[in-house]
Amino acid sequence: MKEAQLLSTLKEYFGYDTFRPLQKKIIDAVFAGEDNLVIMPTGGGKSICYQLPAILLPGITLVVSPLIALMKDQVDGLTANGIPAAFLNSSQSSLEHQDIFTRVEAGELKLLYVAPESLQIIDRLLVPENLSLIAIDEAHCISSWGHDFRPAYTQLGYLKNRFPSTPVIALTATADKATRKDIAQQLNIPGANKHIASFDRKNLSLEVRQGIKKFEQILNFVKTRKNESGIIYCLSRKSTEEIAARLKAKGIKAEAYHAGLGHEERIKIQDDFINDRQQVICATIAFGMGIDKSNIRWVIHHNMPKNLEGYYQEIGRAGRDGLPSQTLLFHSYADVVQLQKFAANAKNEQVQLAKLERMKQYSEAVTCRRKILLNYFGELKQEDCGNCDICKNPPQFFDGTLIAQKALSCIYRLKGGEPITIVIDVLRGAKNEGVLEKNYQKVKTYGVGAEISWRDWQQYLIQLINLGFIEIAFHHHNHLRLTTLAKQVLFENQKVKLAKVPEKILSTPAETAEKEEKASTLFEKLRQLRLRIAREEDIPAYHIFSDATLREMEKERPMTDEDFMQISGVGKKKMQDYGYQFIKEIIAFSKKKRSGKKTKKSNTYKETQQLFQEGLGVEEIAQKRGLASTTIYSHLAKLYSDGEISNLEKLIDRQDLEAVKKAKKQLDDPETLKPYYEHFQEALDYGTIRLALAVLEKEDS
Incomplete structure (x- = not known):
């Protein structure tokens, strides 16, 4: 293919006058009928490497992609550029499928995006004569050594066997040596050309901080960057909502984004962010894939990522325009424990745990962080970068x-x-x-x-x-x-x-707790509760909460989700799994042993009660009080149980209430909220479930 034609196509359909590094070389290899493995950082221009050839090749290009949202975003972009493209997945109706089949058979499409699970649906339509190129996006998903292994990807090796003369291009933003080799072997393209772009994003400053008083640190960080767009990545949906609500209460334009939101709502939030109507997005890791917003000035990781590949991919969403941008990672032992639990029993558990350990080592490093990242991806560097917290404060x-x-x-x-x-x-x-x-x-x-x-x-x-x-x-x-x-x-x-290796500093609260000889009645009650749960789940008691964590609960007496999350040793997952029971135990004990905290706790409930009686909803109360919505749900459930408020039913859809009532019988009235949450497959949030149970308990009594 002549260079003049490539450049004119690039300009016509994508608006660029020149290719980025490696793009032209990759595209030439595609037209030569060769297989290619492309490792190119986020924002490096991977998509053009197969989209541009697809326009000029005679048949159709099949693109395998893992996410529906990502496929839609790509197809919308292509369609907007005048390139006939479509996506096909199992969520579509049979009529929609038939329309796509008709367009494929008529030769009307240049690119067809398909989820790996949906390949069998179009199998009969794929013939060597009309299949010009096979592109495997997010190719690291095929490898158990990769950071986001997906079993459905492992079937893709058959494509090369069935279409040996059709070139395959596998693309990913992050893959270490082991993953690269595995991708090529599993896709049956061992002789593929390997194109590895530089991972060095010099404009990104790297900083790691201890995960202490994270919200206060985030608030101070964002306040000094009022006109800059940024993303705060969290492990859980609940975290995204809590942080967004607290930031909004402080006058910052922030929204939560996660898979639990409705499709239209997600699209609106995404569009508002892309168009600078929204400053901050608090999101799970799904946000940002396929979104080309070039002026994101900073990325914060509220929780530690599970590996360096994911971390690198996420910070890469900042500063795509090449201007200075900042990244901030909060590191805490609680996150490590939570991620270890996530990795447990996975098919590639040992790989996940090893990569998590590498992530932990990065967070605790005393040498240039950029060198660590680049060396990890095989780009060996000896000079320090001068643009990370270690270099600035060696x-x-x-x-x-x-x-x-x-x-x-x-x-x-x-x-x-x-x-x-x-x-x-x-x-x-x-x-x-x-x-x-x-x-x-x-x-x-x-x-x-x-x-x-x-x-x-x-x-x-x-x-x-x-x-x-x-x-x-x-x-x-x-x-x-x-x-x-x-x-x-x-x-x-x-x-x-x-x-020099710093002296190990013992945790003062834990040390104090170990030295205390006199057992507390509350501590004993919490210990017994922990023991009961441990026996039910058939796991060691210390895997639930350590003694030091129970001692801190005893001392602080947390009675809301927000306060409970401040306890050392309580992570997001453990809050969801066990928080309800432990808070309930603490409240029950505190009713018998009123302390000097009574006035403070009573006042915070009274404020919520007053606002509720004035007709405000949960989100309005949370915003007005500067608290998380989950805390307000907790307040309202307790106030209702104590007979302090009525009409709680107005906050719950009757259908939801009936659904919880039915689930309560089916699940044999479990003590924790988690079984309900899993029963509804996350369709009902923890707050709604909690209120529904409060109403049902009063009805039963």
């Missing part, structure tokens, strides 16, 4: 060359065949089974680092990984292996600076 460093040489030499002598735990044991001269059964006590580096503690060795090895001298082979049981940079330290006398 820790104390020392000459760690000898330590580095010992570590790298040990990994070399273990032939890159062991994970970090065994490497440390060999360095320290451990005499455990893992070392002795493989005769590692005979390795020359056995015991060369015996004077350094296990914890310090762990930190030094993490630093060496972050510096790019070592890599983790996720696809080989997380073994540590040397990179090409390692030989400079081992054989070329390169000096290595390591950061």
Whole structure:
């Protein structure tokens, strides 16, 4: 294909005068009939690599995409550009399917977007004569080593077998070495050209903070950026709503965005944000895929992402225009525990846990964060970036060359065949089974680092990984292996600076709790409740809440969702799973033992009561009081149960009330809200369920 024709098509349909780096090379390879694997960061222009050829190729281009919202966004954009395109998925009616089939058979479409689950629906229509190109978008989904593995993607390998002469182009924004190799193998394109764009987004500043008083920090951050658009990413839908409500109460234009909202509502919020009518979007990770808003000036992660791939993809939605933009990540142990729970029992559990550990290491790093990110994706850098919090406020460093040489030499002598735990044991001269059964006590580096503690060795090895001298082979049981940079330290006398490992600071509340000898009655009640739940769920009691967390509950007496979430050790998931029961226990105990907190608690309920009696709705009360809507739901349920308010039914649709009543019987009246939430498949929120149960309890009494 002549370059002049490519450029004129690029200008006509996409409005660009020139190609971005790699685009022209990829497009040429497509026209040459070759298979391609494209790794290009968010906003790098991946879509044009298959959309432009689709316009000029004679037949149809099949695009496999994982999200309905993403497919629609792409098709809407193509249609707006005058390119005939459609998407097909299982949510459409048979009439809609038939219309698409007719258009395919008539040769009217240039691109057809299909969810992997829907491929069988169009199987009969696909013939070699009219299928010009196969594009696999979000290709990392096919790999269990990827950050967003989806089993439905694993069937896609048959496409190349069935259409061997049709070129395949697989595209993703983030994939490490293991994932790239796996994608090519599973799609049956082992000889595919690999096009890997630079991951270095120099305009993005990187910062990590401790997850303490997060809302206050977010509020201060946003207040100083009143005219700038930004995204706050959260793990749960509930978090998005709570943060958006609190920001709105402070006069900031913010909205929550998640899959639980109606289609029209999501479209409106998205459009308002794209068109700068809305400043802040508090969203789950689905927001931003396929949205090309170039002037997002900042991205905040309210919770720690589950891996570096997802984190990189999400921060990449800031500063697409190349202007300076900021990213802020809040790191907390509670998030780590929650994400570990999410990963448990997954098919690729060990991979997910290993990648989560890498994410944790990034968050706790004492070396340049950009180097860590780039090294993770195989783009080895040695110079510091100067645009991350570590570079701007560096820790104390020392000459760690000898330590580095010992570590790298040990990994070399273990032939890159062991994970970090065994490497440390060999360095320290451990005499455990893992070392002795493989005769590692005979390795020359056995015991060369015996004077350094296990914890310090762990930190030094993490630093060496972050510096790019070592890599983790996720696809080989997380073994540590040397990179090409390692030989400079081992054989070329390169000096290595390591950061001093800070002294471990014990948590004061936990330490105090452990020293307390006198058992509290409330503590005992909470402990017994925890034990009952643990037996019901067949899990250790400490997996629910630690003793230190129960001690803090005993001290703070949280009686609302908002207050309960402030307790150390309470994450979003645990709030949803257990919060209702523990708050109920604390309220019941406090009725018997009125303390000095009575006036404060009574006053906050009275304020809610007064506003409700004035006719305000839940969201209006929440906004007026600067509280989360879930807290207001909690207030109203308690006020109604205590006989302080009536007419609570006006806040609940009668059909919802009847549905909860029916579910209550079917579920045998469970004590927690979670079974109801799961029963309704998230169609009813926790607040509505809570109010409905309060009404039903009064009716029963």
